[in-house]
Amino acid sequence: MSGDTLTVSVWRGDGDVGRYQEFEVPRQESQTVLDVVTYIQRHIDPTLSYRFACRVGVCGSCAMTVNGKPRWTCRTHVSKVAGDGRLEVAPLRNLQVIKDLSVDMTDFFDKWARAEGRFQGAQTRDDDFAQVSPDSPKRRRASAGIECIGCGVCYASCDVVAWNQDYLGPAALNRAWTLVNDVRDIADKQRLKAVAGDAGCHACHSQQGCVERCVKHLNPTQSIAGLKRATALAALKGELE
Amino acid sequence: MSAPNIQTEARLWLAQRVSAMVLAVCIAVHLGTIVYAVRGGLSAAEIIGRVAGSEAWFAFYSVFVIAVTVHAPIGLRAILNEMTKLPKTRVDLLCFLAAVLLAYLGLKVAWRFYMLGGA
Numbered sequence: 001m002s003g004d005t006l007t008v009s010v011w012r013g014d015g016d017v018g019r020y021q022e023f024e025v026p027r028q029e030s031q032t033v034l035d036v037v038t039y040i041q042r043h044i045d046p047t048l049s050y051r052f053a054c055r056v057g058v059c060g061s062c063a064m065t066v067n068g069k070p071r072w073t074c075r076t077h078v079s080k081v082a083g084d085g086r087l088e089v090a091p092l093r094n095l096q097v098i099k100d101l102s103v104d105m106t107d108f109f110d111k112w113a114r115a116e117g118r119f120q121g122a123q124t125r126d127d128d129f130a131q132v133s134p135d136s137p138k139r140r141r142a143s144a145g146i147e148c149i150g151c152g153v154c155y156a157s158c159d160v161v162a163w164n165q166d167y168l169g170p171a172a173l174n175r176a177w178t179l180v181n182d183v184r185d186i187a188d189k190q191r192l193k194a195v196a197g198d199a200g201c202h203a204c205h206s207q208q209g210c211v212e213r214c215v216k217h218l219n220p221t222q223s224i225a226g227l228k229r230a231t232a233l234a235a236l237k238g239e240l241e
Numbered sequence: 242m243s244a245p246n247i248q249t250e251a252r253l254w255l256a257q258r259v260s261a262m263v264l265a266v267c268i269a270v271h272l273g274t275i276v277y278a279v280r281g282g283l284s285a286a287e288i289i290g291r292v293a294g295s296e297a298w299f300a301f302y303s304v305f306v307i308a309v310t311v312h313a314p315i316g317l318r319a320i321l322n323e324m325t326k327l328p329k330t331r332v333d334l335l336c337f338l339a340a341v342l343l344a345y346l347g348l349k350v351a352w353r354f355y356m357l358g359g360a
């Protein structure tokens with residue numbers, strides 16, 4: 001088993017160039033991968049760059065590639081992923097590396113905007129609250145996808161993102177689907193136009209890599225299938241022109 | 242990249258899904274018939290005896306061929322667009338030719354079998 005120390009390989013570098021650097025980190029009970037990275041930065045090498053905020057799985061800023069898989073590091077216990085006492089930590093795939101473990105999330109969030117991921121309502125503060133029954137099918141579908149924390153783990157695990165840089169990706173499309181099911185939103189026509197085609201839902205292979213990895217156990221593939229149905233219906237009516 | 246016609250993309254997707262449903266039924270009938278017929282040993286004469294001259298089988302296999310003609314080239318198009326750097330218009334042309342070829346060969350076979358019935 002792991003013993004008292006853990007051998008950690010950490011990716012160091014700017015942009016595309018870099019290499020793995022090894023560190024020995026004392027093993028602790030209930031230690032998370034983020035704890036390990038933080039230990040290195042506080043006690044061994046203060047120049048190590050990485051990103052985190054909440055440390056409790058809310059903010060979505062701490063995702064990295066851990067032993068080859070994208071994960072949220074603050075909620076990933078070392079004991080779960082480093083059974084043989086070895087840990088390899090790298091930046092998220094499919095995003096430009098800024099330095100060491102921090103990646104540039106600009107593309108990821110720009111794609112949310114391109115997928116019309118912004119709520120657009122018709123009511124003002126003078127109107128009464130919208131009444132949405134929790135049991136209505138639309139509310140249920142919206143609820144199924146709403147807990148996304150924007151961590152980018154699904155985006156890093158999607159092969160279509162890797163080879164088609166225009167592809168909006170699982171998180172942005174999942175977001176669009178929650179809004180399509182929001183009865184208060186009025187921007188569906190332009191949203192369906194934005195998410196159709198081979199940069200959008202039609203590029204998805206439905207192999208569920210995103211589902212496998214989503215830290216919140218959401219099902220972006222199902223959301224994307226919903227968008228495929230909705231855009232097909234809109235196309236039949238000639239609404240995507 | 243030229244702006245893709247989103248509406249056409251979505252319609253092609255739908256056409257592929259609908260043709261897939263038709264294909265699922267056709268393949269089940271096709272395989273089911275083979276499995277059923279093969280129990281008594283299968284010969285060319287037997288197949289011709291069953292299919293030749295039958296309007297119903299001719300109609301069935303025509304639908305089958307048309308479903309393939311719709312389904313396969315759309316999938317081919319997606320694969321070529323994703324895996325190769327061919328220009329999109331070239332891919333569209335290739336896939337259209339593939340559709341013509343599939344329809345021609347498939348319908349020709351269905352028609353020949355029908356005509357073997359000596360109609």
Ligand code: SF4
Binds near residue numbers: 169203204209
């Ligand atoms: S199911 Fe679709 S979005 Fe999810 S990983 Fe696969 S291609 Fe990407």
Ligand code: SF4
Binds near residue numbers: 152153
């Ligand atoms: S869908 Fe899941 S994995 Fe993707 S960004 Fe949202 S929470 Fe993270």
Ligand code: FES
Binds near residue numbers: 054055056058073075
């Ligand atoms: S630090 Fe906020 S989710 Fe991990």
